[in-house]
Amino acid sequence: MANIGLYIELKNGAFKKANRELLSLAARGGHNVHAIVFCADARPYLEELKGVQVIVQVQGADLAYQPDRYAATLAAIIEEYKLDVFLGAFSAQGKDLFPRLAAKAKAGLVSDCLAVDLDKRQAVKPVYSGKLLAEYRVAGPRALFTVRPNVIPVEPPAAGGAPELKSRALDTGEPRTRIVEVIQSASQRVDLTEAEIIISGGRAMKAQENFAVLEDLARVLNAGVGASRAAVDAGFASSDMQVGQTGKVVNPKLYIACGISGAIQHFVGMKTSKVIVAVNKDPEAPIFKKADYGIVGDLFTVVPLLNEELKKALG
Numbered sequence: 001m002a003n004i005g006l007y008i009e010l011k012n013g014a015f016k017k018a019n020r021e022l023l024s025l026a027a028r029g030g031h032n033v034h035a036i037v038f039c040a041d042a043r044p045y046l047e048e049l050k051g052v053q054v055i056v057q058v059q060g061a062d063l064a065y066q067p068d069r070y071a072a073t074l075a076a077i078i079e080e081y082k083l084d085v086f087l088g089a090f091s092a093q094g095k096d097l098f099p100r101l102a103a104k105a106k107a108g109l110v111s112d113c114l115a116v117d118l119d120k121r122q123a124v125k126p127v128y129s130g131k132l133l134a135e136y137r138v139a140g141p142r143a144l145f146t147v148r149p150n151v152i153p154v155e156p157p158a159a160g161g162a163p164e165l166k167s168r169a170l171d172t173g174e175p176r177t178r179i180v181e182v183i184q185s186a187s188q189r190v191d192l193t194e195a196e197i198i199i200s201g202g203r204a205m206k207a208q209e210n211f212a213v214l215e216d217l218a219r220v221l222n223a224g225v226g227a228s229r230a231a232v233d234a235g236f237a238s239s240d241m242q243v244g245q246t247g248k249v250v251n252p253k254l255y256i257a258c259g260i261s262g263a264i265q266h267f268v269g270m271k272t273s274k275v276i277v278a279v280n281k282d283p284e285a286p287i288f289k290k291a292d293y294g295i296v297g298d299l300f301t302v303v304p305l306l307n308e309e310l311k312k313a314l315g
């Protein structure tokens, strides 16, 4: 039985869905699971953290995310609780934090994992822009993995007694890097990396205001709105909406690509979507070779029709 640690990510105090996926992964195989939460009082998250054995709440005067302080604190916790494997989400924060933590904790790190075998400390991850899946094994005594959101199915929490609640002070050493400001996207209602449904627009959107047609459909489906790089470069969409090799890697249940040709650099960012629907007026567009369902037509006609029908169907 291994000692597993989980980095629990909170967004403005809210428990992120990716945490539930990590909990489901850690619960497999009867391991001793420790959840690390940076908050003054972790008790409001007890229900969410059902099934873990130990909760470590990290307390301090200023708990806003600061990479060096978080990494130093987590490295000390890994040492103190003798955690063999430490997991986090491959989120913007996970990407920033885990390499620093790996260096501090002198641990091996495999990032952007699609599957992790906790006993063998082995993981599968995409390489070469998703052209291959590679298997990595961490040989040292400590292994760190970041897991791509939306890959691990969420399972009901394992039954168990109340977790032990421990506290630890945040490291207050002088950080070498400091986050000065976090600019929240004004438009994004749903975090693309965690979204279950994404509707993306490409160059064919022609103007920023035309994204309203996708926003309308997104509201009906509670979806996130993404974009191709061509749409971002043309100023139709903000850069945080870009999906692809140089944008976000997403993994929704449903990805609807509107007026997107299907270039490889876009495809690698959404190819693991469970179902891909393409709307394109060119029947020869490469996206149709990759899509599960294709609609040949003008997106400005097709998307409002879809919207109308879905509204009726969903009541």
Ligand SMILES: Cc1cc2nc3c(=O)[nH]c(=O)nc-3n(C[C@H](O)[C@H](O)[C@H](O)COP(=O)(O)OP(=O)(O)OC[C@H]3O[C@@H](n4cnc5c(N)ncnc54)[C@H](O)[C@@H]3O)c2cc1C
Binding pocket: 201, 202, 203, 204, 227, 228, 229, 230, 231, 242, 243, 244, 245, 246, 247, 248, 258, 259, 260, 261, 262, 263, 264, 265, 266, 269, 279, 280, 281, 282, 285, 297, 298, 299, 300
């Ligand atoms: C190093 C590098 C990194 C890159 N990274 C990314 C990345 O992260 N993400 C990304 O997306 N791209 C990326 N690209 C760019 C990529 O190669 C493509 O240029 C880009 O994805 C094309 O965007 P698009 O499909 O929106 O535009 P286009 O390729 O111009 O396609 C527009 C499509 O819209 C269709 N269309 C036009 N009007 C309509 C209409 N009214 N209704 C329906 N369909 C219509 C057309 O038939 C066409 O298929 C990268 C490129 C490089 C070199």
